[in-house]
Amino acid sequence: MDKGMFLDRDGVINEVLTQRVKFVNKPGDFYLLDGVGEAIKAFNDMGFRVFVVTNQGGIGLGYMTEDSLTAIHNKMADDLAQYGAVIDDIAYCPHKPHAGCPCRKPKPQMILDLAEKHVVDPGQSYMVGDREPDIEAGRQAGTTTVLVGAKDRHTAEPDKHFPNLLTFASWLKKHL
Incomplete structure (x- = not known):
């Protein structure tokens, strides 16, 4: 079985709730965070299958269409x-927040579905x-969990914490 790197999108891969962009509802709103390209390339080079698992309630709420989301992911x-x-x-949940669907994080279904589809062992994955x-979704799926960003604004208890994706990739490269 392969090992996987499951990544949330907004706030991990791209900017969200910044001065430049509030929400990503069209390709012009999509900006990679610093170091993300290098980090994902490092995961590729370390032999990880890289996946995006993202809640996209804006579809269910009518702020964007699935075609718009596809265009955003093509830009990504x-x-x-480069x-x-x-x-x-990529797996995404298009349902409204609080819709009670089985795919919206913190439920693990997107991770589990991708792991099954691509023959990935969650126990060897992040x-x-x-x-x-x-x-919580990662924990329920059986992965090692990593929180990126400011920890002081969260109650989450991840297995690891790093300021950003590139710092995590650099650490992982040294500890594999």
């Missing part, structure tokens, strides 16, 4: 390609997020 792939970085697959629902 193009931006990452670093030689590759995302193997879930990286910037919020408590990401950490």
Whole structure:
């Protein structure tokens, strides 16, 4: 079985709730965070299958369409390609927050579905997020959990914590 690197999107891969962008509802709102291209390339080079698992309640709320989301993800792939970085697959929950669906994080279904589809062992994998629902989804799926960003604004108890994705990738490269 392969090992996986499951990444939340907003706040881990791209900017959200910044001066430049509030929410990512169209490709023009998508900006990679510093070091993300290099980090994902490092995960690729370390033999991880890299996946994005993202709640996209804006679809259910009518702020964007699934076609818009596809265009955003195409821009993400193009931006990452400039670093030689590759995302193997993307899972998203299009439902409204509090819809009670089985796929919205903190439920682990997106991670489990990708792991099954790509023959990935969650026990050898990581879930990286910037919020408590990401950490809880990773924990329930059986991954090692990694919180990126300011820990003082969270109640999440991840297995590891780093200021950003590149710092985590650098640490992992030394500890594999």
